Every structure is written in C-alpha cells, then in structure tokens.
Amino acid sequence: MRILLLIGLILFSAGSQERKELVITQQKIQVSGYTSVGKFNCDFSKVGLADTLRFNSGEVKKGLEFKIPVKHFSCGNFLLNNDFRSTLKAEDFPFAHVRVANFREKSGKIFYHLSLDLVGKKLEFPDLMLERSPKGLSGKLILNFELLNLSPPSKFGGLVKVEDQLDLEILLGS
Template sequence: MKTLLSTILILIGMFSNAQIPKKEGNIKISPKSSLTITGDTNINSFTCVFNPNLLPSELNIIYKQTADNEFLLKNTKLILASDGFDCGSRAINKDFLSLIKAKQFPTIEIEVRQLKNLKVNNAEAILEITIAGISKTFKTLIHFNESDNNYKGSLELNINDFELSPPSKMFGLIKVKKDIDIDFNLYLDIP
C-alpha cells in the first residue's frame, strides 16, 4: 500500500518536470522515502511502517499525455512484500499480517493508471490497489515540491472493500476499525 503512494508521487514529479512529453522514463526512489498505514481500534491506534529499503530502486514507466493535461500510464505496478511492514511489536505485526492475509497473498500491488495536473504542486492520481487478491480503483491528491523532489499524499481505505476481516482481541473486547489511512512521503530522483 505504501509503495502505491510512492509510485504516484514519482510519476507526478516526472511529469511536472517535463517540458516536452516523453514516451518513457526512469524514476529512482530514495530510501529516505516513507510509507505508513495507520488504523484505530476501539481503545488505541496503530502505525505500520514499510521498510523503505524494500522499495524498488527504479521504475521504468511508459506514458502518453492527452490534450487535457492527463497522463495515461503503463508499467507502473509496484509489488510490495506484505511482510515489509513493521507495526512496532511482534504481536501487532502478526495481527496485521493476518488481517491482510499475507500467508495466502504475500504481496500488495499498487499501480498508477492516470495522473492529472490540477494546479501548481498538486495532481490527482487514479490508481489500482490489490490486497488479498482483491483489486480496487481509487483517486487521491498528491502534493509535490520540485525543489527537493518530495511527493506527499494520503489515502483512506475501508478494509471491507478488500474482503478483510479485522482481528479482535480479548474475546472481542478490542476490535480494529474498518478505515485505515495510507500516508506516503516520497523522495524521487527524476532525471
């Protein structure tokens, strides 16, 4: 999930720097990038951080720019190891991996399908996220700063959309809420 946001940010940066439309481009993802998933239970909250060293170091994408400043994209799929998230403790890690069905589906896939520049330093991305074998399409806003190649955004997901059942603890007294937030803060090297 975190890499999904990274990919979106990378693509936005590449297109915002382009004076002449390109057909293909390479984008490097810095290990100082971060991707987190945050959720709540009925008594507390949790944050799971994706290991940035597990992000792909480079993406080679293909795109086409339309007349209305949209970019249609191919080869943007990020495949993330489900066990690349650290939630702060062994017990929470185990619950998180159980929630996303990591044994059956060891990867999470994020693919950016389309980007549209809205105004200076902002773009809308359409992406497809696959968790536990279920794919869903989402729109999200990305904010970018070209001077430091930083791309940020957030996306709220409902785990029920992916047919995930939140774990409960202590005989149902502690329950995970259905909405989770994916926050990304990416640093991209765009030639």
C-alpha cells in the same frame, strides 16, 4: 528585441519543464488504523531507486509499481506484525500490489490513478490527489475492512477492537 523574446521563451519553457518531472528515489507505503486502546502504523519503504515521473506526458508509461511482500510491513513489534499479517491473510496473499500512474497536473495540483491489489481484491481509484512536500509527493486514501472483504480484528474477547477505517498513505520521495 527578437533575441530577448527568444531568450525569455527558452528560460520560461525550461523553468516549466522542471516542474513537469520528478525523480523518485524512495517509495513508502504506510497503513494506519485505530483500536480501542490507541493507534497503530505499519509501513514498507524502499530506498535507492531512480525513476522519473512525468506529468501531463503524452507518452505511454506504465507508472510506478510496488510489489510489496506483506511480511515486510513493519508495525513496531512482533505482536502487531503478526496481527497485521494475519489480518491481511499473508499466507494466502503474500504480496500487495500497488500501481500509481497517469500523473497529471491541473491548476497546480497533481492527480494520479491508483490500482491496489490486496488480499485478492482489486481496487481502482482513478482521480486521487498528491500533495507536494519537502520530502516529495504524498497521497492519502481511506479504506475500510468491508471494502476489502475483511472483518476488523479483535483481541482478548473483544476488549481490544480495531476500527473499520484504515488510512493508506503513499510517499514518492525525491
């Protein structure tokens, strides 16, 4: 009977251990926004990584850090790319720094800490939630231009305006 109990405990702890780790092989950051003529998406992705996330770990780990060259964001065409880079002041701030850390699982949901350094503005978001998907984990955050000390761009004498809200999505793929 004791042997059965011991085997059951080992199997149960091995199954729960698998849920506490995730190997990350892809990082993707997507910024989406809306204009008076439609939606735009600009993204940056990095594939071929191998890093392990541990949830509820007592060990000190720096988390995952992305140092993203703003010029490497792709928005679909060179006009949008140039507008996006100009808006984010790529000449003055050539890199966006994103750090995700302190992963913890509570009631089946995963929470994390996000640090964002963009256009010289450092922002901290200590308790964001990640969602599980077949592709890995994804988290969403809504930013606005005012929070980043930026003005929403407009073109053609104000005929095309960008709305104040930007959607930021982080994908940690496995």
